Amino acid sequence: MGNTSVAIKNNTIYSNQAGLAETENIVLSIFSENKYLIQGWYQNNISAAIPIKSSVIGIGANYDGMHTYSNKSLAVSYSGKVSNEIAFGMLLKRATNFIQDYGSIHYYNFEFGILAELAPEFNLGIHLFNPFGSISISDNIYQQKSIFRLGLAYQVDKILLLAADIDKQIQNQPNIKLGLEYHPANPIYIRIGINTYPFNFYSGLGLQWKSFQWDVAMSFHPVLGYSPSASLSYSFGKDE
């Protein structure tokens, strides 16, 4: 859906963590993406969301890169509900940036998100990536720029979901993301999306069968080309 995930409840800790707050069962997810069809360049992650009493704890591991340059991280998240309508989530990540022949830098990052149900069919999401700056562990100081994300999701009816996000990172133009999910019949979901900066076009297909959710997607960058991805998640516990 073009990564328009800020106002949507996803099963993974790698989007707006506030979306996990309503998870009732233990959910395990894996994700893999091959960037621009370049051999060796992948983003893979695995995460689990575990409901404990009225909150949800998440854990995950992520790898992004190739053998010459990579970013690896371990993360833990906490999500809960402040009221019936408002959920929040936060994530603490310990990451390592590795550049061949240069070495590694280790740092901690923090993320925070809120998901608000404005009306039964209308959700508002806010997510802050690195709002307070990274904390470096090694001698070299590593700073990632903060990103502020704001999004709305509108469930038009049982079949159609529309979402729009705006992301702003300092010194980059704002990235406007639009996405659409079409659910013509069980178990099929069809998704398309667009990002403006950098420009990317996304399309995807999802299948939901019993406790499994399986998604494949393809994103297209006008210069760099196609990036296929796939994800699978399994929800332990009773069927919904």
Place this chain on the structure above:
Amino acid sequence: MNKFFVFLLILFLSKDLLSQDINQQAIIENIVEQQDEIFNLNTFLEQIDYLKDHPIDLNKITYSELLSSGLLTSKQTYDFITHRQQYGRLYSINELFILESFDSITIEKIKPYVFVGHSTKNKKLSTLFLRTSEITQKKQGYTDTSYLGNPLNIYARYRFQSNKINVGFTLEKDAGELLLKNNFPDFYSAHIFFNNIGKFKSIAIGDYSLNFGQGLTIWNGFGFGKSPDVTNVIKYSKGLKPYTSSAENTFFRGFAFTYQIKNFEITPFFSKNTIDANISEKDSLNNKVLAVSSIQQSGYHRTENEIEDKNALGINSYGTNISFSKNALQAGLTFIQNDFNANINPIMQTYKRYNFSGDHLSNIAFDYNYAWQDIEIFGEIAVSDNGKTAVVNGIVAYLSSKVKTSILYRNYNKAYHSMFANAFADGSSVANETGLYSSISINPNNKWRINSYIDFYMHPWLKFQTDAPSKGIEYFTQIDYLLNKTTTMFLRYKTKNYETNSSIENNVELLQTVSKKNCRYQIIFNPSSVIKLNSRVDYNLYSDEIKSYSGYWFSQDVVYVFPKKRIVFTGRIALFETEDYHTRIYTYEPDVLYDFSIPSFDGSGMRYVVMLKYSPVKKVDLWFRYALTSYSDRSMIGTGNEMISGNIKSEIKLQARMQL
């Protein structure tokens, strides 16, 4: 009572503890953006709070008093007073349902502020306010000791209010100012104010403020012009009020009263005050100030130069206002004479050619306001002693129950002079401007509201950084959508095209047209009295003949009320990025009660604000506020004495309020 604030406060749903109204903030932001000055707005929030503890007696209040309270529109006021005159006193507020112009929302909203029969509210109120704040980082002015005092801001205020008497004092010291001898603060103000003693409606001893007509002669304190409440362009004069603000240069000090005879109210006043001014000529023998070149508005007395300017000019002001009020007609005549103890001689620059110079200045004005069914007409005409005039006239009309429009025409002569005027204008003074403003407000149903205005204006003479007569146009549109009882959002778009000096050196064309555009989207989600979310995105664009600059602002506010309502947490995180000072973003920030924060941000970085309000016992409230800006584009913040090294600027503030 400012009609804007109370009316808007009431118009939108507001839970008691989370009642900082969004439109109110927008108005204030708009003023600050337009005029680049921070007005001291304490007085208005105080008045609203006051009204809650001293509600209006619907059976006794007069037409003009009810109108100036701001609780009802002029149509509702007119309908109510006419009804009361015809049918006698009310026995229950619910009788208001009979009137067509009153709906259930309005009646619910005004209930806390009015009563019928006997009021059960507190008659006496005694409040002490203490506040201190400090910028954590050391400014250049303290390192090189240009600032003679310490970096603390200190503020104390005491007020006693009852039905008959108001007594109070205010003490304030700004950062960098010295405490005077005996540890007395730099600014002090006191007042004794009587209400309704026989035929005297009010008597003021000490510091007081005056507001008459449409502000062409005397209007102390907050003034407003163009705002998102587009059709509210009429000023309702509040007459004589005690002065309780801490803005150091806009009040009267002396003695005044309002006396009532039948339909007339007479307010003679006398004031002997001093204001800060730049001394240009001094008598070397006795050090007496002979001439000043300009008046200082900042109120700061931190450096030796600023201290020298302090209270340099004495002003004796006296005059009177006579107003007449009968049914829906109000009219007034105002006269003021100001005598200075030195000459005001502005430094001669071409754009100041028509500025005031001399040692005395007087004004006389006539104002009127008449409401008839769905139309209200208003205006004022004023003359200064050099024979030049300022005029404002307008109409506000309900074209239907869903559509309200207003038109305002102003013509302020380039040489019109006044000391205390504050009226509808694009510029910051009541002079050198003619303009036509028209607006429309449409409420197609309960969910949508569209507000729009367009203003054409012209400056017949030069202005600062504008070396020829100039003109401008401003368009504004705001669409409000009430998604449901808990969520409102709006989209706002404003464009201003105006003329200023050309950016190209030695250009044959003296002036260029500059365009400023802003677009804002905001969502407020208030699902319960426990939590409130406010998200906002802004985009600014500034283009002149050479370049274009953009600016962005993203912010998220959270207000959370802990169980038992003892603690209220307010937080904000924001990200801003502006390419140039011209695209700086102004924003209203969460701040402690009665203190205002409307900082502007240019450059790029993050802003964090955290605030806690704690009420340990019923009559005590404590606030703690911490605000920090972290710039990502610089290693020094500010210039001159205000400069801080590093890229972080933070402030700590503490406030206590005690009801004694």
